[in-house]
Amino acid sequence: MANEIKKSLLVTLDFPPNNVGGVATFYYNVCKNLPPDKIVVLAPDHPDANNFDQKQHFTIIRKKLLNQFPQKMPAGLGGIIKIAATVRWLSLIKNLNEIVKTHQIKLIQVGQVLPIGTLALVLKKRLKIPYIFYAHGLDILLPQKFMRKKTILKNIIKESSGIVANSHFTKDELLKLGANNGQVTVVYPGANIKNHHVADSEIAALIKKHQLENKKILLTVGRLVERKGHDVVIKSLPAIIKKIPNITYLIVGDGPRKTQLVNLVHQLRLGHYVQFVDRVANSILPAYYQLADVFIMPSRRINGYDVEGFGIVFIEANLFGKPVIGGRSGGVGEAIVDGQTGILVNPTSEEEVSRSVIKLLTDPALAERLGLQGMERALRDFDWQTQTKKIKDLLS
Known part of the structure; x- marks a missing residue:
């Protein structure tokens, strides 16, 4: 008989x-796949939280958490904010004590190793409540x-009862920091969208909207952040255009690098x-994946710590x-099986990027084979039920 899952916060x-x-x-899908009477979530408050929370089958408690101070403060308020932060810490510890006792919590799940992990350490010392934490890459490197x-x-x-890493890359980084091999469980993210059939009318609407006929x-x-490598793709386009003049590069997303990328174009x-x-x-995203011929994101490591821990978008593209x-x-080599579901390139080499794009767009049989193999792998290995089972084992 399997061990019963501990009720966790x-x-x-x-x-x-x-x-x-x-x-x-990631956290939302984990919670959805746990027994609703075995999970309670403590998350920041939000104007739309009440409407969202009422639709869930598990309990969500909303409080102002540690990151909800102003990012920019008027001059002279620094000392006041520091005092307020200390009060906030003490208040949060008090709230956690009450939640643990009221909901009979047996284990804490830490969403952010810093600063939440520090609170978990305090609770472990005070209430003898064990904790596990999640690691995604940047959060343990920075x-x-x-x-x-x-x-x-x-x-x-050192004090954690278990660690969930989003890739073997992240696990290796944890081992360098002193984690034990048996302490770390690799749980890949599941796809955030379904590979449902996209209606022809949806594709036609996008083609018309973006003027993509025969492209x-x-x-x-x-x-749109530096590590994703949009700039390298843009710089590789002139070489690609010489071979494939009817190409269009669609960049979906927003972020701090948009102005620089627009200027580069x-x-x-x-x-x-x-x-x-x-x-x-997410409801519209499948149509963009279906529309694409090739998905590309030459992620690179920036400043030694900013790195792609896994790359679920590669799995989502494979799903289609x-x-x-x-x-x-980083962990991209675990999201892509080189030569089987896609191609891995030197992320700083415009020549490698252009050569790989040209190869896939001029060899339909190869592109189809990699895409189908990627779909089979994504459906087999990257659904949330399969991945969450590992977390259930950790919580038992």
């Missing part, structure tokens, strides 16, 4: 509807730049070949039978 700064990014979606944070991180790792479509979906006179599409809802091209860095 997930404390996280990222949870819908506050945030619908990869981390928030603190290592600062001696104090690195020391705290190592203590959190070969190159697609990237993701935040203008500098290279590629306005006719590149289109920026604001972030789209699309071949993918990704940067050989």
